[in-house]
Structures are given as structure tokens and as C-alpha cells.
Amino acid sequence: MDAVSHFAERYSEARTHFLEAARDNAAPLVEHHPHPLVGPAGEALATEVVRFGPADAPAVLLINSATHGIEGFCGSGCQVALMRDEVVVQPPPGVAVLLVHALNPHGFAWGRRVTEEGVDLNRNFAAFDGPLPANPGYADIAAWVVPEDWHGPGGEAAEAAIAAYIEAHGHGAWQAALTGGQYTHPEGLFYGGAAPTWSRETLERVLADHVGHAQRVGFIDLHTGLGPTGYGEPIFPGAPEDPALARARAWYGADVTCPGEGTSTSAPVQGTLYDGLRRALPEAEHTPIALEFGTVPLDEMLLAVRGDHWVHRYGGLNHAPGIALKARMRAAFYVETDAWKRAVVDRSHAIVRRALAALAAG
Numbered sequence: 001m002d003a004v005s006h007f008a009e010r011y012s013e014a015r016t017h018f019l020e021a022a023r024d025n026a027a028p029l030v031e032h033h034p035h036p037l038v039g040p041a042g043e044a045l046a047t048e049v050v051r052f053g054p055a056d057a058p059a060v061l062l063i064n065s066a067t068h069g070i071e072g073f074c075g076s077g078c079q080v081a082l083m084r085d086e087v088v089v090q091p092p093p094g095v096a097v098l099l100v101h102a103l104n105p106h107g108f109a110w111g112r113r114v115t116e117e118g119v120d121l122n123r124n125f126a127a128f129d130g131p132l133p134a135n136p137g138y139a140d141i142a143a144w145v146v147p148e149d150w151h152g153p154g155g156e157a158a159e160a161a162i163a164a165y166i167e168a169h170g171h172g173a174w175q176a177a178l179t180g181g182q183y184t185h186p187e188g189l190f191y192g193g194a195a196p197t198w199s200r201e202t203l204e205r206v207l208a209d210h211v212g213h214a215q216r217v218g219f220i221d222l223h224t225g226l227g228p229t230g231y232g233e234p235i236f237p238g239a240p241e242d243p244a245l246a247r248a249r250a251w252y253g254a255d256v257t258c259p260g261e262g263t264s265t266s267a268p269v270q271g272t273l274y275d276g277l278r279r280a281l282p283e284a285e286h287t288p289i290a291l292e293f294g295t296v297p298l299d300e301m302l303l304a305v306r307g308d309h310w311v312h313r314y315g316g317l318n319h320a321p322g323i324a325l326k327a328r329m330r331a332a333f334y335v336e337t338d339a340w341k342r343a344v345v346d347r348s349h350a351i352v353r354r355a356l357a358a359l360a361a362g
């Protein structure tokens, strides 16, 4: 079956593809986590969990899509392709594969990175009962990021201020301030939240129910938006001194990057799913990566995310500027060409095969 056919136009279609592939392969576990809200067409939303292999397998490979909502167009297509090509449906002895589809279904359906709470889920796994990570750089840029007057003089002034900030501090400082995660501006971008979101609580329940017994956990979190078009960068989401980095490189190769080393297209971020995994499964040996598929140049992606926030905060969805910015947002996280879809499927197959081989070897 051609890889292109596994991808979907809309969230609801992606969900159908996923559940059909699970059913056709007689997955021993199919679990539904209904979301309390609906999508733009009134469609039901849910996170779904499918397992292949035994419930008590000592090693679990967890493959997750749509942490960042709209990025689920890619992640869901990869998950369906993995099931259709039988890479994951008959895992090696001692290994189970757990596919979590649309962890942020609201963002997926509405074409946003954020959850219904306006939160970046990959910044939401902070410990909210203690001091939250600081990102003082965000306060410096907050006023320019989503100007109310997006298409007018206020918007032009904001762009000029951002250009001056980059000139003074460097592009890396701008990217870090904007994308590193912040807990101070709920209306802003890359906001980590003030409490666990529905999506975080859902993942924590899934981990407790289906991964809590595992001694070794491989984690592949499927993302898009950073890096060269179609390339899948394996990003280690922990600190450079974390011993799991060496293990990730042993599994996947020396091209595993680490934001804390400065080797990644991603700035270091705080409150990630990996933080949540370690908190939920403190005894397990973790080998996590974000598999980040490139789409458009970095500045275009950041502009698209800012525009999306403007649409939902000020502009509205049902007139020409809003429609254009939503199309730009989609193009920044999903490249709708056959070549791109085949490239991401080939890459995710290769990565998953390596993870399964490493987990089977023990």
C-alpha cells in the first residue's frame, strides 16, 4: 500500500484510519479516551491507545502523535503506516508497542499546536507544586509576539522590534526566548500552563495503566516544524549529562541531537513529556527521542505560529485574514506532497526498527 494513503485531510479521517488499521491487525488493546470538547465541525475528539504484544512485556516502545495538535497530520500518518507495514504489529519477544494517537486531539482538529487550554503540551509536564522554570527572555518579547493590529502599523512596529532584538541578541536568543517555554503569559506562545492539562492527565493515566510494569521504555514522540524539509531529526529531550543520551545514540546513531549541547535545531525546552515519563515511571530505563520532521524554514514556522495565536485571540476563523493564516499554519506543520509523506514514513520505519531491535536485544 502506498505510504501516501495513510495520511488524512482532517483529524476525524486520521482517527478512522488509525482505528481501522488497529482493527485490521487485531490489536489486543484498543482504548478510547473521549475528550470533553468537539472539533470545528462538531466532530467527537479522543485520544486512542493501541497495543501490540503482551500486556506484561518487560520492554515497551511508546510511539506518540499530536503532542502538538496539528503535527498529528504527520504523526498519525506514520502510526498508520507502521501498522500497515507490520513493523509494529508483531513485535519481538519481550517487547510491546504502544501507539498513542492524537494526545492533543483538540489542537489536531482545530489546526493548532496548543491544547484547548492554550498550552504547549511539551512544556506542560513541569512540577506545578514547586517553583516553575524561569524564562526571563519571554517577558522582553511578549509585547511583540501577537500584536492585536497584526496587519496594520502595530504589526509592522512589532516586526521591527523583533528584528532589532535579533540584531542585538542573536537569532538563537530569540528562538530560546520565544520557544523555550514560559509560565508567565497565558495568552502568549509556548505557554506551559498553570496546571496539568487534559492531555497530560490522559498520558499519565495511559502510562500508569499500560507502562507502569515496564523495565525498559523506548519513547518516540512524533513532531514536525523544525529542520530541513522531510528530514527526521532524532532529538534527545533531556540534558547532555543524562546517561540516556548515550543510549539513544547507540540505538539510533551519532546524529541524535541534544538541544543542551547546541547540536539541535530545537532550543532547550522545559516541562517536556520526557519529564512526565521519568516522574510517572521512576524505576524504568528510558530511551526517549522526539522525531522532528522538517517542513518550512524556521522563521516561517515561527511566524505561522504567531499568526495562529492572532487568529484565535483577535482575528477570528471565518474571514479572509483568518483563513489565510490558518492555511499558513497548516503548511508550516504538514507538507502535503507525496514525496514528503513517503520520506517521513520511510524515516519513521527505520527509526522504529532500530528501537525494536535495541529493546529486543535487552
Ligand SMILES: [Zn+2]
Pocket (backbone or CB within 6 Å): 067, 068, 071, 222, 223, 224, 225
Ligand atoms: Zn512539536
